[in-house]
Amino acid sequence: MTPAIRIENLAKNFGSTAAIRGVSLEVPAGRVLGLLGPNGAGKTTLVRMVATLIRPDSGRILVHGHDVVREAARVRPLIGLTGQYASVDEDISGWENLYLIARLFNLRGRKARARADEMLERFSLTEAGKRPVGGYSGGMRRRLDLAASLTGDPRVLVLDEPTTGLDPHSRNSLWAEVNRLAGQGTTVLLTTQYMEEAEALADALVVIDSGRVIASGSTAELRARLGGQMLRIQPEEPGDLARIYQALLTAGHTEATVMADEGRLHLPLTGGGSQLTAVVRTLGEADIPLASLDTHIPSLDEVFLKLTGPAAREPVAARSAA
Ligand SMILES: Nc1ncnc2c1ncn2[C@@H]1O[C@H](COP(=O)(O)OP(=O)(O)OP(=O)(O)O)[C@@H](O)[C@H]1O
Ligand SMILES: [Mg+2]
Structure with a gap:
């Protein structure tokens, strides 16, 4: 047609x-x-x-x-x-x-x-x-x-x-x-x-x-394109961020990122519900007090900002300067 x-x-x-x-x-x-x-x-x-x-x-x-x-x-x-x-x-x-x-x-x-x-x-x-x-x-x-x-x-x-x-x-x-x-x-x-x-x-x-x-x-x-669902983990004490990171790494959750300014860790949930259960078990075993634990789906505004924001522009600017 x-x-x-x-x-x-x-x-x-x-x-x-x-x-x-x-x-x-x-x-x-x-x-x-x-x-x-x-x-x-x-x-x-x-x-x-x-x-x-x-x-x-x-x-x-x-x-x-x-x-x-x-x-x-x-x-x-x-x-x-x-x-x-x-x-x-x-x-x-x-x-x-x-x-x-x-x-x-x-x-x-x-x-x-x-x-x-x-x-x-x-x-x-x-x-x-x-x-x-x-x-x-x-x-x-x-x-x-x-x-x-x-x-x-x-x-x-x-x-x-x-x-x-x-x-x-x-x-x-x-x-x-x-x-x-x-x-x-x-x-x-x-x-x-x-x-x-x-x-x-x-x-x-x-x-x-x-x-x-x-x-x-x-x-x-x-x-x-923004990676879908994200698990966000916030310890009561920001000083515990590194310990959580280490515990996750040891348990095989290698994609965690420490967002120091937010006082949280972000972990993309690519493995679905069973990954979430495994992460919760790891956090429980590490016995670190948490202030919050939530999952976040990027809003379309975040997608738009990521696609068209300064970070997205950098390679273009570099190319035209060359
Ligand atoms: N008649 C014109 N003469 C000169 N430059 C123009 C003309 N119309 C548009 N431009 C330039 O072309 C580019 C695209 O403009 P355009 O108006 O299409 O953008 P836009 O996506 O509609 O923006 P906005 O969201 O602000 O409406 C801009 O750099 C603008 O300055
Ligand atoms: Mg316009």
Whole structure:
């Protein structure tokens, strides 16, 4: 089956800034792909190319088999874009914004008016609909933006950081709307800086940094890259850390690490429950008083920080300095 979005070896420069350097990815029809990355990673640049707003320097993007450069006019009606910055007209009302968009999608007269009414209703903007958008709150603008991008009933919805600046209530209703659309078969490409958002919405994730794909997979697969579950052992006396370390080593648990600043030892639990039992027995035999013992699963935020943080960048910096 033709994927909804297929990106091949895409590159884009702005002057001497290489914003995207060799990105390839695919979004199967009806799926939600979360595109994650820190500030300046290239997320907006990438989605703007998908939405035909800027042209790639090299590589190509196909939307339902149509090239975004050569067949831009065929791609545009397939796509709804909610940009990182509100793209609605501030001087006219919310209703008028939606009505004009409905007209752009070739709806006429009563049909265009009905569509504008329907979209306002769906995004709880009916009351505000008559007022100029200039007086809307940030959350209302975001909702109007999303309503605008859905007015043409797109097969592919592109959302650039849709919930940045939203309160938890507005964020949840936007998430529910995206999940509802995805359930109806709309393909969604979503950029975000929030792992929690990616986990709530996306079937698969692609992490980009400095214009390159640095990781991809399901949330579970990305978590597994941090080594999965970790046992954390904290003695009552920090002075006992070395004794615990030694006892674990002697019993064959060679992967323990002393985290002196935390006053704890970390031991990856690669051997499952039987390893946990063996460790508890070893600690019991050593008879060292413990303050706490817990298992920790890395959060997706920890995964994100590990993938895109300073430690992850070092080899790149070293290479460019050479
Ligand atoms: N129109 C432009 N002219 C010059 N440089 C640009 C332009 N657009 C983007 N860039 C540069 O390209 C890089 C990627 O920017 P982009 O906006 O795509 O990042 P982003 O991942 O969307 O970041 P953020 O999370 O802050 O929105 C940055 O270095 C940015 O400064
Ligand atoms: Mg951006």
